[in-house]
């Protein structure tokens with residue numbers, strides 16, 4: 290082993306540290322964090338990658354990076370409070386130090402999407418990883434053709450990143466639609482599951498478009514079906530899969546589907562890959 | 571490197587020389603069974619053992635292993651731990667050597683795992699050939715692991731009054747000097763070794779009714795088979811099969827905090843794909859909810875997926891999983907049934 294190889298190898302379970310510079314609740318259960326790495330440099334991630342957040346004494350959790358790499362001085366995460374690590378994070382505010390490993394996973398191939406129409410379909414917490422890709426595309430807007438964003442949440446209070454949603458709504462160069470399953474009295478927008486938004490899509494050249502689909506496991510089948518039925522080829526339907534992950538580096542076996550490790554060869558897969566994986570969706 | 575010979579009576583002196591300035595682990599008797607454990611004297615070693623409860627995998631990849639030490643507080647700090655001390659593993663059988671081929675591939679794959687690789691590098695493997703299968707559970711002939719040509723530093727074959735010694739590495743050659751009781755093998759010795767091999771080939775029989783090179787295809791065609799459900803009906807999902815397997819490597823990661831609450835250790839611990847929680851994610855989704863899908867996962871890993879990924883079968887046919895299964899789920903029977911053949 291060379292010295293560099295050794296350093297990298299030694300780093301498997303060794304997190305670096307970063308400081309939370311901003312934190313606020315987005316909903317009742319989701320908290321937003323902006324983090325600056327202690328080494329001062331950028332995280333160097335691709336949209337769609339994730340980090341293993343490390344809280345010493347409690348454990349680690351894989352969390353998507355929800356900011357775009359075009360934002361270099363810091364990166365962002367949106368964390369739902371579901372258990373020990375995520376709860377510990379929810380107790381933290383600006384100034385707190387956390388451990389981080391990564392970025393891990395393949396991320397989205399942004400080069401391949403250049404010059405094409407991009408259709409985003411995000412359900413629930415899937416907006417966290419999707420936001421990083423959307424922000425990237427909007428920051429490099431001239432590199433892409435028609436941009437369409439479909440977003441669905443259970444109810445209005447669960448909608449994430451409200452400021453971003455307003456911005457996307459206002460931008461003339463992106464077609465944004467949002468729906469909720471269960472509206473409240475104040476809700477004036479679309480209601481119904483996310484697939485009902487497909488009828489709002491206009492003008493996209495489906496044969497040349499890419500679809501970016503991120504959401505809870507139950508969502509994939511229905512959304513992929515819609516994407517296929519409007520004519521997007523299966524090799525250009527990209528899904529980010531969630532699995533239990535303990536290492537993030539292709540060793541612990543938790544995230545395995547067939548002969549792939551989702552943490553390593555994924556979490557982003559095309560539908561052509563997923564259909565061969567069988568247990569994929 | 572040309573093979574050597576050591577007389578039976580000289581083996582003791584050789585092992586004692588090793589014991590004098592090395593940590594040596596070897597199979598010892600424990601009740602009705604055998605385990606690999608550190609030995610102090612030659613006489614403790616059960617040279618005639620059939621199979622150990624756990625394979626010597628535990629010396630490169632311990633059941634519980636500290637990978638990180640950390641300090642908790644406003645300025646959290648951590649230090650990677652990759653402890654490895656030299657050890658001689660004496661008496662490892664061919665199947666357990668073959669099992670290290672897969673583990674090496676897994677832990678070498680980028681990013682390389684220093685916790686495993688450092689221990690592996692510091693371990694000397696002195697193999698002990700088997701003249702006959704351990705018992706009715708062995709199917710190492712089917713899995714092609716009953717003879718190994720590589721992966722050991724030395725390999726001893728018991729030829730009665732003498733041991734035939736194959737040298738598998740530079741390190742192996744260096745250890746020989748330590749004993750100094752070795753002589754070059756003559757053509758007569760080679761003939762004896764040949765005779766041993768011929769006998770061995772008849773002692774080991776195939777038990778799966780097809781060549782295991784077809785295993786990936788048989789599995790592929792059986793993905794939706796009801797055989798999985800039929801066998802899983804009696805499975806407890808206890809995970810014993812994973813814990814005793816020399817090629818299983820999945821782990822969990824947990825933190826332990828010292829009484830002071832100011833520091834602690836992160837540990838990796840063997841885990842089992844047969845437990846439902848293994849694939850559970852927040853929101854309650856369990857990706858292999860059915861017992862049968864978990865059983866199938868184990869066999870697909872062994873016979874197909876790891877082969878596709880690492881170029882090595884995930885099973886060496888040692889039979890430990892079957893020997894330790896409370897409900898007598900048996901790999902040979904599973905592979906037989908999948909091919910539509912009657913179980914013997």
Ligand SMILES: Cc1cc2nc3c(=O)[nH]c(=O)nc-3n(C[C@H](O)[C@H](O)[C@H](O)COP(=O)(O)OP(=O)(O)OC[C@H]3O[C@@H](n4cnc5c(N)ncnc54)[C@H](O)[C@@H]3O)c2cc1C
Pocket residue numbers: 339348349350351352353354367368369370371372373374375376414417418530531532533534535556850851852853854
């Ligand atoms: C690639 C990827 C990206 C993710 N991105 C985000 C994100 O951006 N925001 C977010 O809030 N969550 C995200 N998650 C889910 C998040 O990792 C889990 O919610 C978190 O690990 C739970 O940890 P905990 O210690 O808080 O929960 P625990 O106390 O450990 O358990 C609570 C629940 O979480 C499940 N769980 C435990 N460990 C994991 C694990 N390693 N992976 C998945 N589920 C687990 C348990 O089965 C249990 O149901 C992502 C998961 C993956 C795999």
Ligand code: SF4
Pocket residue numbers: 804805806807808809810811812844891894895896897898899
């Ligand atoms: S040891 Fe037997 S009962 Fe236990 S999980 Fe394995 S196959 Fe099932």
Ligand code: SF4
Pocket residue numbers: 811814815816817818872884885886887888889890891892901
């Ligand atoms: S699956 Fe069973 S027979 Fe195969 S290597 Fe593991 S314990 Fe041995």
Ligand code: FES
Pocket residue numbers: 533534535536537538539540541542543544545550551552553
């Ligand atoms: S998370 Fe450990 S193998 Fe993927």
